[in-house]
Amino acid sequence: MIVGATNDIVILNDEFQLIRRDAKFEIEQSLRSALALPNTANTDNIVATLVDIEQKWQLRWQEETRFRKLMENDFIAFNISDDQVKPPVPPPGGWPSERIDTQDWIRAALHACGGEPYPNEPAWYLPIDDQDSCAVWTPKYEASLQIDSHVWCGRWARVGECDNNPNYMRNFCRIACELFDDMAQPVLAVDILLDLAKRRDSFIACVSSALESHATKLRGAISAENNARTAFAEKLRNVTCSHISPLSFNASTGPHQNITQPAYFYDQESQRKIRGQHLFRASPAMPGANISLFTQFATRDECQYLIDTANRTNGGFVPATVNQEDDSAALSMSRRASASVVKPDPDDMYDPAAKLWRRAIHLANFMTGYDLDTHGQEPFSVIYYNGSKELPDEYRPHCDGACDGSPHLHGGRVATLLLYCQTATRGGITTFTNARTVAAPQPNDAVFFSYFDMTSGLMDTGQTTHSGCPVLEGDKFVATLWLRKGVSKTDSWTQYDPTGARHDPRGNNPNLS
Numbered sequence: 001m002i003v004g005a006t007n008d009i010v011i012l013n014d015e016f017q018l019i020r021r022d023a024k025f026e027i028e029q030s031l032r033s034a035l036a037l038p039n040t041a042n043t044d045n046i047v048a049t050l051v052d053i054e055q056k057w058q059l060r061w062q063e064e065t066r067f068r069k070l071m072e073n074d075f076i077a078f079n080i081s082d083d084q085v086k087p088p089v090p091p092p093g094g095w096p097s098e099r100i101d102t103q104d105w106i107r108a109a110l111h112a113c114g115g116e117p118y119p120n121e122p123a124w125y126l127p128i129d130d131q132d133s134c135a136v137w138t139p140k141y142e143a144s145l146q147i148d149s150h151v152w153c154g155r156w157a158r159v160g161e162c163d164n165n166p167n168y169m170r171n172f173c174r175i176a177c178e179l180f181d182d183m184a185q186p187v188l189a190v191d192i193l194l195d196l197a198k199r200r201d202s203f204i205a206c207v208s209s210a211l212e213s214h215a216t217k218l219r220g221a222i223s224a225e226n227n228a229r230t231a232f233a234e235k236l237r238n239v240t241c242s243h244i245s246p247l248s249f250n251a252s253t254g255p256h257q258n259i260t261q262p263a264y265f266y267d268q269e270s271q272r273k274i275r276g277q278h279l280f281r282a283s284p285a286m287p288g289a290n291i292s293l294f295t296q297f298a299t300r301d302e303c304q305y306l307i308d309t310a311n312r313t314n315g316g317f318v319p320a321t322v323n324q325e326d327d328s329a330a331l332s333m334s335r336r337a338s339a340s341v342v343k344p345d346p347d348d349m350y351d352p353a354a355k356l357w358r359r360a361i362h363l364a365n366f367m368t369g370y371d372l373d374t375h376g377q378e379p380f381s382v383i384y385y386n387g388s389k390e391l392p393d394e395y396r397p398h399c400d401g402a403c404d405g406s407p408h409l410h411g412g413r414v415a416t417l418l419l420y421c422q423t424a425t426r427g428g429i430t431t432f433t434n435a436r437t438v439a440a441p442q443p444n445d446a447v448f449f450s451y452f453d454m455t456s457g458l459m460d461t462g463q464t465t466h467s468g469c470p471v472l473e474g475d476k477f478v479a480t481l482w483l484r485k486g487v488s489k490t491d492s493w494t495q496y497d498p499t500g501a502r503h504d505p506r507g508n509n510p511n512l513s
Contacts, residue, residue, distance in 0.1 A: 026215075027211055030052075032200075035200055047103060047107060047110070050211070054214075054215070064222055064225035067225075074436070075236065086232075089227070090224065091221055093216070093217050097214075105214065109211050110207060112206070148173045264276065267362065274297055279291040279435075280463065287460070288461070293448075296444050297363075298419055298421070298446070300443070302353075310380075317339060336393045337393045337468075340381075344357050346374040346377075357380070357481070364415050368452075370415065382477065383479075385478075387475050392471050392472055394470040397431075397433065397466065398467070399462070401452075405458055405460070405461040407459075408452050408457055409499060411485075411500040412498065413483065414452035415450040417447075417448050418446060419444075420443060421443060422475060423441065423443055434464075434465050
């Protein structure tokens with residue numbers, strides 16, 4: 001669920017608590033990670049951690065602004081009036097300052113919260129209540145470190161080991177035991193841990209509160225830019241669909257200037273080198289989303305086999321459906337097409353559909369490093385778009401999995417392969433409007449796109465939102481394979497909805513998307 005002016009993600013954790021992943025939450029999580037690392041809980045490392053977060057938000061804000069302006073220019077390139085393009089609404093509290101010195105700002109917050117959370121102390125962390133105690137114990141600290149047999153003698157003595165294990169402790173940790181014999185009451189290990197945890201939590205709460213205002217402005221600026229371009233993305237998609245056809249499209253010209261970096265994939269099973277090109281690459285500001293086009297990913301016979309098999313399965317092609325909240329299937333005006341499924345045996349070495357299945361998953365692992373299992377994945381969804389209808393078949397803009405920057409959930413989709421077995425003569429191209437990318441493949445080509453960032457564990461933020469433009473002439477057949485991370489032979493995709501968020505023991509309708 002997305003809430004608020006900063007488009008915060010709200011999730012339900014394992015303890016059924018609602019967690020709002022806002023700016024303060026991200027600061028707190030990063031601080032906890034930094035403080036959990038051994039020998040790194042010092043001011044310089046904490047500052048570096050927080051600077052990384054702030055720079056990530058700054059880059060994202062700049063990139064969102066750049067994309068919005070480029071998409072506005074696309075209207076001009078199409079000779080379309082831009083009167084529907086509205087400037088972004090300033091976030092609550094106004095736009096963040098670009099002149100702030102990040103390191104000074106963070107160091108000031110740390111100083112206000114008491115500096116480093118863990119000052120350098122003896123290994124056993126003794127509380128000093130008064131000067132008299134300090135005067136008595138300090139020489140014994142030093143003597144213990146110099147005379148006792150182990151640097152942890154003081155720690156062991158403090159948690160009662162002098163009485164629990166006297167044979168060792170009284171001989172090898174004598175000074176530490178004498179020190180703690182002077183204490184009126186021994187301190188338990190749990191007391192040490194609780195005290196450290198309280199100090200850590202207090203420090204984290206103080207720092208995150210001090211930094212929250214500026215961080216929230218940055219997050220608000222990102223959301224304001226994103227919301228502004230989302231408001232006209234649908235219109236831009238429709239204009240793109242009406243101006244570009246598969247026969248006239250050139251990836252290197254026009255408003256949607258695709259990146260045309262070469263890509264190669266060698267399929268060992270068919271012993272073929274498959275050529276491709278990257279259309280959109282993830283960046284530090286927008287991680288997770290990658291889009292590539294591979295030419296002649298399948299042979300003509302393999303594609304025809306998929307279409308023929310789909311036509312014979314479960315009564316052939318039926319009106320495609322979408323998933324409702326109760327997991328039931330429903331017809332939708334957003335997806336006008338017919339669909340069937342082909343479910344190959346991943347271990348069948350001769351079935352053409354199984355060969356394509358393995359090729360697709362090997363491509364996904366080669367391109368992403370996701371290490372997806374060939375078992376437990378969804379079947380091919382073969383979709384037929386009829387170009388002779390009065391109301392043309394099309395697929396409106398949508399995401400195949402989560403695309404809101406939320407954490408990936410076990411069993412959720414992370415990548416998609418679109419295999420174009422037959423293309424329309426007019427219309428039917430695939431748009432990725434938020435990425436300013438258009439794909440107009442030829443028969444047997446495939447578009448592969450991924451939407452999960454392995455480093456952060458987060459899904460993309462809408463760059464892989466895509467659509468199938470209305471098919472105006474000719475017919476279009478696409479074999480879609482949605483790929484999931486975490487599924488296996490014993491933990492099948494049928495247990496999860498597309499995002500992985502909902503456990504469904506009944507299994508999903510294979511035509512759902």
